[in-house]
Amino acid sequence: MNPRLLRGLLPPLSLAALLIAIFWLQPRTMSYFGLxxxxxxxxxxxxxxxxxxxILCVNELDLSIGGFVSLVACITATWLHDTPLLGIAALAGLIAAYAALGALIHLRNLPSIVVTLGMSFVWLGLAVLVLPTPGGKAPEYIRALMTLKPPFIPFPIIAAVVIAIVVHIVLMRSAYGAVLRGAGGNPRSLERAGWSILKIKMTMFALAGFFGVLSGMALVGLTTSADANIALRYTLLSIAGVILGGGEFVGGRVSPIGAVIGAVTLALAGSFLSFLxxxxxxxIGAQGAILIIVLALRVLISRSEVRS
Amino acid sequence: MNAPGRAILLASTVVGGLIGQAALADTSDKRIALSNNYAGNSWRQAMLRSWEKVTGQAVADGVVAAADAFTTAENQVTEQAAQIQNLILQGYDAIVINAASPEGLNGAVAEACGAGVVVVSFDGIVTEPCAWRIAVDFKQMGKDEVLYLADQLPEGGNLLEIRGLAGVFVDDEISAGIHEGVAETGKFEIVGSVHGNWAQDVAQKAVAGILPSLPDDIVGVVTQGGDGYGAAQAFNATNRDMPIIVMGNRHDELTWWKEQKDANGYETMSVSIAPGVSTLAFWVAQQILDGAEVPKDLTVPFLRIDQDNLEENLANTEAGGVANVEYTLEDAQAVIAGAK
Known part of the structure; x- marks a missing residue:
């Protein structure tokens, strides 16, 4: 089989294998309610x-996304619920702050790992300030959306498909999307062609902030209330999800559909191990082993790609 | 229920003696799971061992079909929420939870209730109204310490307070109880307050640091558990008289108390929450499955050690551990009856 195709198929195949194993271990999951x-x-x-x-797409790394999602969750459960206007302003401000981070990293040529690691403590501190003790309440409409029971297909599946397709169209199929990706793959040639790398980085960081905000809101919709530490695990999960889904650390080589599949695979891996x-x-070790197996398979495929 | 199962149950009833007929109903096919967020200290380890011991016997006796313990690999809210959802999918009839967050799991708990699963939370409780809560009355615990001292020291005097970890609600609650007790008895004055972080070494350093600035006649030290031995060491290093230090059921505290008692008849008391409270939650869940009418909010009894039962409790406490007690079905029924 064509190695390139095989590589593209690896994430969905791992997901399918995991899903089949879960269905076999726990047949109850094979229902609308279970899924x-x-x-x-x-x-x-x-x-x-x-x-x-x-962020990975422009060859940077974000170690603050977990703290950021936690902060968004806290704001969603408090300000957005009690005083919607203040809440919306705060969330918009956070997205702007992300864009500013992108600008800072680019202009001062700082390593993003250091900047975002520092910011992760800032986000966490702000989250504790907004919500000193666990609590708050999810706004009704978010709760209603996240617990939606559409006919036939469970909501999480619809949501995952919609997220993957929308981002795929914007980033992979649009002309500007190609430019955005190019900034990660070959920034110098893009700059020569007259594009502003600063603008592109700010756009990408703002997009990351926007999806971070969506993530926090979705999380609160599921948990009904927030906690300043609620999403700290997301930093590593998000990186692992992107990589598992076929993305790479070199910039420009990412796949939105793969990232969604990778994230779902990671979530399912936890359930699989618990059912076992x-x-x-x-x-934790077993979760790491699953990651290593999938990545090892990818390296094998890439090698055969080079050979052919 | 099948015949042999009932025979075993009846046999255990005769042995147990006190189990009411109502509790024998039909939980023998029910499965109960423990969802635990953290296992990294001696208290939690003891909690899990108690669960294993008591529920293992209950399963062998045919009281329930299964009682499995699950601990999340990392102490994270999202992970425990996923774990609870997995337990629902595994078809457990009841889930007993020691929660990572009082609020963050409410969505998953609501899913469980929606699926008809009984949810009982203890120690780390959840606020979702459909769940049962077995909470600790930390405030009462603090107050009990002062009431004991008032009994021992009728003429009152100066107290030193050792607090826990700043910003944790347990610390606020115990301290509030202590201050309430002081106000009510009206014969004590808290002349100093330090944070001991529930750890002997921290408490020792903190007490040694504040002692030089305190009056010479400190008659009592009110503590939060895990800090009594450190306080005693700090007092030992000075030429002050040893005050009555309230202990917190830790092995080193009880050992020191025993030594002092044997040497010079030193008297005090010790109070904390037994890790075996997990087994109380198990029996409460079993009672709910059994159809018993159980109020949503229950209170854990404290494990209090006094002068006369010190030796017995010390013998049952392993080195480096915490005094423990495992609860029985009758204890659970008593707690339920007490809350009605």
Whole structure:
């Protein structure tokens, strides 16, 4: 088989294999209700993975997305619920702050890992300020959306497909999307062609901020209330999701559909290990092993690609 | 229920003696899961061991079909929410939760209730109204300490307060109870307050630091558990008289108390929450499945150690651990009856 095609097929095939294993271990999951419970917490992870993907796309790394999503969750459960205008302004401000981060990283030529690692503490601190003790309440409309029970197909599946397709069209199929990706792959030639790398980085960081905001809102819609530490795990999950879905650390080589699939695969891996009744001490290791297996397969395929 | 199962149950009833007929109903095919967010300290380890011991016996006796413990690999809200949803999918009839967050799991808990699963939270409780809560009355615990001191020291005097970890609600609650007790008894004055972070070494340093600035006649030290031994060491290093230090059921605290008691008849008391509270939650869940009328809010009894039962409790506490007690069905029924 064509290695390129094989590489593209790897993420969906891993997802399918995992899903079949789960269905076999726990037939109860093979229902509308089961799929809903199995996948609903994957929706905010998928959104966070998309946010991370925009950053990886311009050859940067965001270590603050977990703290950022937590902060958004806290704002959503408090200000957006009590005083919607203030809430919307705050969330818009956060997206602007992300764009500004992009500008800072580009203009001062700072390593994004350092800047975002620092920012992760800022976001977490702000989250504690907004919501010192766990609590708050999800706005009704978000709760209603996240617990929607459409006929036949569970909401998390529809949401995942819509997110993947919309971002795919914008980033992979539009002309400006090609420019955005190019800024990660070959910034110098883009600059020579007259594009402003600063603008592109700011756009990509703003897009990441936007999807981070969506992720936090979706998360609160599921949990009904927030906690300043609620999404700290998302930093690593989002990076792993993008990479698992076929993205790479070199910039420009990303796939929105892959990122969503990767995020869902990671969420399912947790359920799979829990259904296996694996000792929790081993679970993190096993999750890592699943990641390594998929990535090793990809390296094998890439090698055969080079050979042919 | 099948015949052999009932025979075993009846046999255990005869042995147990007190189990009411109502509790024998039909939970033998029910499955209960424990969702735990953290297992990284001695209290949680003891909690899991108690669960294993008591529920293992309950399963062997045919009281329930299964009682499995699940701990999340990382102490994270989103992970525990996913774990609870997985437990729903695995078809458990009841889920007993020690929660990572009082609010963050409410969505998953609501899903469980919606699927007809009984949810009982303890220690780390959840606020979702459909769940049962077995909470600790930390305020009462603080107050009890002062009431004990008032009994021992009728003429009152100066107290030193050792608090826990700043910003944690447990610390605020215990401290509020202590201050309430002081106000009510009206014969004590808290002349100093330090944060001991529930750890002996931190408490020792903090107490040693504040002692030189305090009056010489400190008669009592009110604590939050895990800090009594450190306070005693700090007092030991000075030439002050040893005040009555309230202990917190830790092994090193009880050992020191025993030594002092044998040497010079030192008297105090010790109070904390037993890790075995997980087994109380198990029996409460079993009672709910059994159809018993159970109020949504229950209170955990404290495990209090006094002068006369010190030796017995110390013998049952492993080195480096916390005094523990495992609850029985009758204990759970008593707690339920007490809350009505």
């Amino acid at each position: 809903n419970l199995l996948l609903n917490l994957a929706v905010p992870i998928a959104l966070a993975a998309i946010a991370q993907m925009f 009744r694996l000792n929790p001490d081993w679970q």
